[in-house]
Amino acid sequence: MKKSIKTLLLASLLIAIGCKQSEQAASESTVATTDANSGGQENVVDETSVPNIVQTAVASKDHTTLVTAVKAAGLVTSLSNAGPFTVFAPTNAAFDKLPAGTVEGLLKPEKKGDLENILGYHTYVGTLKTDYMQDGQEFDMVFGGKVKITKKDDKTYVNGSEIVASIETGNGIIHVIGDVLLPK
Numbered sequence: 001m002k003k004s005i006k007t008l009l010l011a012s013l014l015i016a017i018g019c020k021q022s023e024q025a026a027s028e029s030t031v032a033t034t035d036a037n038s039g040g041q042e043n044v045v046d047e048t049s050v051p052n053i054v055q056t057a058v059a060s061k062d063h064t065t066l067v068t069a070v071k072a073a074g075l076v077t078s079l080s081n082a083g084p085f086t087v088f089a090p091t092n093a094a095f096d097k098l099p100a101g102t103v104e105g106l107l108k109p110e111k112k113g114d115l116e117n118i119l120g121y122h123t124y125v126g127t128l129k130t131d132y133m134q135d136g137q138e139f140d141m142v143f144g145g146k147v148k149i150t151k152k153d154d155k156t157y158v159n160g161s162e163i164v165a166s167i168e169t170g171n172g173i174i175h176v177i178g179d180v181l182l183p184k
Helices: 002-037 053-058 061-072 076-080 092-096 102-106 109-120
Strands: 085-090 123-125 138-140 146-152 155-158 161-169 172-177
Touching (some): 053 061, 053 076, 053 085, 053 161, 053 172, 061 076, 061 085, 061 102
Parallel strands (some): 085 172
Antiparallel strands (some): 085 123, 146 155
């Protein structure tokens, strides 16, 4: 009988310790998940998801100026959300075509509204694939204004700027262009 009681007490002790460790692990997991997600969707990193628009742009050596502008305008979270979005993404060379001092001026905090408008003119809510774009088609952009699609031969242009590459992302599509689009 004493042996049964000792065995029962030992089993109870092991169960209690196991439950305590399980509760502690669950608590730590909740804290870690909360900490990782506290910055929004732009902070979610995993090994299986397709990168979103911002993550894709950050990984591109040709879009560092665009990424800097998106950060300065406070649009990282917006462009990391579910979407879908279409972004006409000017390359660094496209920004270099602007008059000297333009980009630097737009990156100043007091120009944030102007920068948001310019970047919004490069963004469409929805997915626009070049295969489905038609010559003469116009699209309303996020911060007002329309862009016009032109088709010549097998090439597609937005406001006269050739779409040189298209990259599907987890929350939309990026069309790489060689010019900064300015509202008309």
